[in-house]
Amino acid sequence: MKIAIPLCAVGALLMAYAGFVKAQMAAAPPDVKVASFDEIKNQADLDKAITELDRQLFDAYNRCDLKKFDSMLADDVEFYHDQGGLTLGHEKLTESIKNNICAGDTQRVLVPGTLKIYYMKGYGAIEIGVHRFLHPKTEATNGTGEGSFVHLWRYKDGAWRVTRVLSYDHHSAK
Numbered sequence: 126m127k128i129a130i131p132l133c134a135v136g137a138l139l140m141a142y143a144g145f146v147k148a149q150m151a152a153a154p155p156d157v158k159v160a161s162f163d164e165i166k167n168q169a170d171l172d173k174a175i176t177e178l179d180r181q182l183f184d185a186y187n188r189c190d191l192k193k194f195d196s197m198l199a200d201d202v203e204f205y206h207d208q209g210g211l212t213l214g215h216e217k218l219t220e221s222i223k224n225n226i227c228a229g230d231t232q233r234v235l236v237p238g239t240l241k242i243y244y245m246k247g248y249g250a251i252e253i254g255v256h257r258f259l260h261p262k263t264e265a266t267n268g269t270g271e272g273s274f275v276h277l278w279r280y281k282d283g284a285w286r287v288t289r290v291l292s293y294d295h296h297s298a299k
Contacts, residue, residue, distance in 0.1 A: 156181055162249060162280035168242075175242045175250050175278060178285050179235065183256075189227035195219040199279060199286040207272075207293040230262035236271070245277070249285065252276040257298050271298040 159181075160174045178197070185193035198215040205211055212218045225231075239255040253275050260267035277289040 159285060161283070162285075165244075168244070171244055171250055172242050174285070175252050176240065178278060179240070179252060179254075179276070182287065183233045183235070186222060186226065187232050189223070191219050191223055191227070194222060197286060199281075199288040202287055202290070204290045205292065208295055230260050230267075232259045232261060233257070234259060249278040249280045249288075252278060269298040271296055 157177050159177050160170055165171050165174060182194065182197050184190075185197065195215055198218060200215055201213075202215050202218055203211065203213055204218050204221075209221075212221055234257045236255040236257055241253045243251040243253075245251060253273075255271060255273050258270040258272070260269070272295040273293055275289075275291040276287050278285050279288045
């Protein structure tokens with residue numbers, strides 16, 4: 126037996142879902158306390174800490190919370206991008222996000238199952254993964270992009286901060 130669903134009902138459902146997604150994106154999730162470097166005793170602790178740091182960094186990125194985003198960068202951060210080149214320093218990187226991300230409709234989403242985290246003795250951790258860049262307002266013309274990344278996190282003076290970023294292999298997501 127076939128059930129016919131009027132096209133207007135499908136449209137209404139899609140609009141309701143889009144409204145729900147927008148509301149979810151607008152409500153900032155609370156930051157979870159991240160363990161200090163000395164509190165991390167095993168791989169599970171490290172995974173939990175760095176995964177939360179990634180969530181906080183890109184929550185700030187997606188919401189254009191530039192104060193929060195900048196606070197998670199080392200003063201001497203180095204950002205290497207295969208298409209954009211090299212950006213040096215937290216001020217320039219934050220300004221680049223302001224001008225290139227906040228002005229448009231780019232949203233970063235971590236690709237599930239791609240995150241790998243490695244301990245760096247006396248320093249912090251390496252985070253490796255794949256992320257997608259969605260364009261909710263202009264999806265039809267901008268499509269979805271995908272790229273790989275490496276973040277080097279340092280724990281110093283009571284805070285985790287990103288010191289080096291490699292962002293590469295950017296391509297259209299399939």
